[in-house]
Amino acid sequence: MSILKKISFLFVISLILMTIIGSWIDTINSKRMDNLVKEKYLKVIEDIFRNIENKNYINSVFEKNQLELLKDFKDSNEEIIYEQNYTFGHIIILKRSFADEFIIKIKYLDEEYILKTPDEQNLNDKTILNLLVFLDIFALFLIFLYIIKLLTPLKTITKEITNFANGDLSTRININSKDEIGTLAKTFNSMASSLENSIKTREELLRDIGHELRTPIAKGKFAIEKIDDFSQKELLKKIFLDLEILTNELIELEKLNLTKLNISTFSAETLVLESLGKLYLEDESKIEIEINEDFKIDADLYYLSIALKNLIDNALKYAISFPIIIKVNKNEISISNKGKQLSKEFEYYLKPFTQELSQRDGFGLGLSIVKKILDRHNFQLLYSYENEFNIFKIVL
Secondary structure (H helix, E strand, O other): HHHHEEEEEHHHHHHHHHHHHHHHHHHHHHHHHHHHHHHHHHHHHHHHOOOOOOHHHHHHHHHOOEEEEEOOOOOOOOOEEEEEEEEEEEEEEEEOOOOEEEEEEEEEEEEEEEEOOOOHHHHHHHHHHHHHHHHHHHHHHHHHHHHHHHHHHHHHHHHHHHHOOOOOOOOOOOOOOHHHHHHHHHHHHHHHHHHHHHHHHEEEEEHHHHHHHHHHHHHHHHHOOOOHHHHHHHHHHHHHHHHHHHHHHHHHHHHHHOOOOOOOOEEEEHHHHHHHHHOOOOHHEEEEOOOOOEEEEEHHHHHHHHHHHHHHHHHHOOOEEEEEEEEEEOOOOOOOOOOOOOOOOHHHOOOOOOOHHHOOOOOHHHHHHOOOEEEEOOOEEEEEEEOEEEEEEEEE
């Protein structure tokens, strides 16, 4: 889960909890205020009931408690908080929604009074409390937005670092903030510049070494043609051919660390045909192709075809019977050949210059190149041994 999602989740939880607590406090205060008002005016109502025939006294009670006599009153959105029936009458205390006042209805025989209470200060305090809860929620929301703004540059940093890891050595982060994120960006830019210079120097050195090695190899191959001894001539040819292959494979292996992948979309069938084209097969009957379900691949066709070619080449080289089988299923390509099971753990053969001692042919760089290519694409290479068949599977 990303940091943004985690913060959003915590914000939602905090908001829900604060809303529940605010609602709970409001409910408790409402009940408390209703009880206080009810107790306060029940005493007044009892006093009025006891002196219902004394108009002057009742008026003094109204004036003392600041009760306003209403002549016209229609029930609308009032809430009944207390109601009591008596032998000769009844009383009702109503609460007006979204107001700080109450309505008291007193009926005794033919006498009826509808009174409006003054604003209750305690209700104003309740409103202030609700406002403070709202301000807390609003402040929480502002803090959330501010944190999101602070973390937004992390997306840019992640994207640029990913680009750099994928081979774009010119990648730099354009963030000039004065906080730790700005320091991180500057540190990365400094590191990227240093690595870019080092890699370019290494690339130039590799290119020069490759050129210098190929020149004496070419001269040696030319000089061999002047040798008359056939056996010595063939031996030297094999030595120079091995040296040339080793040089090319080492350069290819090193180039994988430096080259930016050229990603395109192509079918699995196209990849298989491209790989077979690199093998220059003399006997096509040695290979059987089964395309059960073709699919699209987003990758570097050149390098991925080299990886598949190396696997096919190894399968041909170490098979004890033919044909080898290339299968294409949804999101995977497998190469199977009949032969002996690998004697060591599969990871051992993914390292440079490692191979079966009983099968010393080549330099043990093929699987290492395959692994590096697949790692650059975030693909997997799996190995299994089933029914006397070695199965190498590329999971895309």
